[in-house]
Amino acid sequence: xxTGGEPANLVIAVARLGEADLAGWxxxxxxxxxxEYVLPDLFPRTAAMAxxxxxxxxAAKRHRDAxxxxxxxxxxxxxxxxxxxxxxxxxAELKTGGDASFLDExxxxxxxxxxxxxxxxxxxxxxxxxRIGATLRLGKLPIVALHDxxxxxxxxxxLAASYVDQGDELVVPYFDLA
Numbered sequence: 001x002x003t004g005g006e007p008a009n010l011v012i013a014v015a016r017l018g019e020a021d022l023a024g025w026x027x028x029x030x031x032x033x034x035x036e037y038v039l040p041d042l043f044p045r046t047a048a049m050a051x052x053x054x055x056x057x058x059a060a061k062r063h064r065d066a067x068x069x070x071x072x073x074x075x076x077x078x079x080x081x082x083x084x085x086x087x088x089x090x091x092a093e094l095k096t097g098g099d100a101s102f103l104d105e106x107x108x109x110x111x112x113x114x115x116x117x118x119x120x121x122x123x124x125x126x127x128x129x130x131r132i133g134a135t136l137r138l139g140k141l142p143i144v145a146l147h148d149x150x151x152x153x154x155x156x157x158x159l160a161a162s163y164v165d166q167g168d169e170l171v172v173p174y175f176d177l178a
Contacts, residue, residue, distance in 0.1 A: 006122075007083035007153050008090045009102060010160035011076055013122060015055035015087075016106040017115040017163060018062070018170070025170040026062045030054035031107045046095040048103045053091050060084065063172055066134050072177040076159040080146050080177075083156040116164050123161035129173065136162055136171045140178040 018025035021032040029035045030051030039047035060077040067073050074081050094100055109115040129138040138158065145151040155175065162173035 005086060005090070007081075007156035008087040010122060010156050011056060011059075011083050011087035012052055012091070012103070013106060013115075013119055014076060014160050014163050015052070015059040016109060017112070017119060018059050019055055022109060022112045022115050023166065023170070024168065026055075026058040028055045028058035030058070031103065036107065048100050048107070049091045049095045052103055052106075053088065056084075056087055056091070062170070066170070066172040067174055068135075073174050074141055074146070074155065074177060075172065075174040076156060081155060081159075082146075082152055119160065120164045123157050123164065126161045126164045127158050127173075129162070131171065134169070134171060136173040138162065138173055138175050141175045142178050146177075 015028075016031050017023055018028075019032050020027050020029055021034075030039070030053070031048070035051040035054070036047070039051050043050040056077070063075050063077040067075060077084050079085070094103075105118075109118060127138055129136040131137075141155065145155065159173050159175075162171075
């Protein structure tokens with residue numbers, strides 16, 4: 001199975017989990033049955049990739065709206081964490097050819113419980129943090145951590161694990177930069 005790499009996969013998996021037919025945190029239908037029905041007419045060769053992009057961009061919008069408007073916030077769906085850009089780049093590359101079986105796997109999530117289980121297998125147990133309104137502050141990161149691919153993969157995994165077992169109310173996880 002071809003994938004975009006672990007951080008990119010986590011971004012796309014969380015975006016899928018939040019779609020309207022599963023957790024409903026954002027109202028996109030990119031990888032659900034509605035998307036499977038509508039998108040092939042609009043994007044005959046790239047419907048799955050376009051659907052995944054719609055889910056990721058919907059999630060990014062929801063995160064921007066929920067998080068504090070500061071440059072020192074690190075979350076799964078935005079800069080400065082490279083996982084978001086990697087996910088979009090892989091989806092764009094996939095449009096020119098490649099194995100989309102990872103997207104097919106995500107499309108196969110039939111319930112929010114199934115999505116939580118799959119995400120938990122990818123990430124491990126959810127971390128603890130400080131709940132602040134509709135957000136979850138997971139701690140502080142040194143800026144140098146964002147320059148090491150191994151550390152950014154761990155950060156992405158920790159952020160993605162925070163979505164495991166969340167209920168209908170989205171609590172957006174993030175780190176502050178130290």
